[in-house]
Amino acid sequence: MLSHAQVWAAIDKLAKRHELSPSGLAKRAGLDPTTFNPSKRFSVDERPRWPSTESLAKILEATGETLNAFVASITVQEPTASTEAASRIVPLKGLCDAGHEGTFDQLGAPTGMTWNQMSFPDPKAKEIFALEVTGDDMLPLYRDGDIIIVAPDAPIRRGDRVVVKSKLQALSVLLLHKRTDSAMEFQPLDKRASRLHFKHADIDWVGRIIWASQ
The missing domain is CATH 2.10.109.10 (Umud Fragment, subunit A)
Incomplete structure (x- = not known):
């Protein structure tokens, strides 16, 4: 199962590959510049917020990335004690x-x-x-x-x-x-x-x- 942290990490990796900040990636895709900012990833009551499928589709189109490449960048392996400690x-x-x-x-x-x-x-x-x-x-x-x-x-x-x-x-x-x-x-x-x-x-x-x- 994909976790909230893994999906957002994949978006960050995508931005970095194209030498963009999360805000810059959103702008390139025609989205609100704050769409992918870290402060938007949790609600005020600390519930996780997930990116929409529409926003994911737009950043893939804007960067020329494929869905398969995006999914491949997500580490599906569950965190271990050593990764949590890191x-x-x-x-x-x-x-x-x-x-x-x-x-x-x-x-x-x-x-x-x-x-x-x-x-x-x-x-x-x-x-x-x-x-x-x-x-x-x-x-x-x-x-x-x-x-x-x-x-x-x-x-x-x-x-x-x-x-x-x-x-x-x-x-x-x-x-x-x-x-x-x-x-x-x-x-x-x-x-x-x-x-x-x-x-x-x-x-x-x-x-x-x-x-x-x-």
Whole structure:
């Protein structure tokens, strides 16, 4: 029997073979760009969502792939203990939605019931969560539909890409420029923009970006 994870993995493989993101694959097929985004693969109550046969037909036509080739890319073998240990399920949420009150605790750990889920291939990483980029505001570093994995308890150094939750604004993706005993200074991804200076007392938490699905 084919599992929910295997079918979505086959779609991801198809996109990768054609050097596309899931969002790019959907666009090429004439579908809504968010059709195959990881955040759409589970409902709010965490029930799995399956791709429609219409959407599958459209991506096969758009890429010139055959149904047999698509099916062959699906690993039918049931997961074993070793394969399950090679990945983990992490919380996933849209970056634009993740700044709402009640989404994180004071240490940057996800809270509440509005998170989706995704599989991440590194079981050793601890206390991590995933954010999905929406729109093109972060080009050229991150595109619409990219996933970033954030570790709020990971040590950070100058030059690291980080997610910052301050008391005065929603989540921001920035570069750590300098840290002192009293404050932290960040460079926006658009290096033409002025640096941002936050006192430690004005920052809820900072999480290092440890992986991105680019």
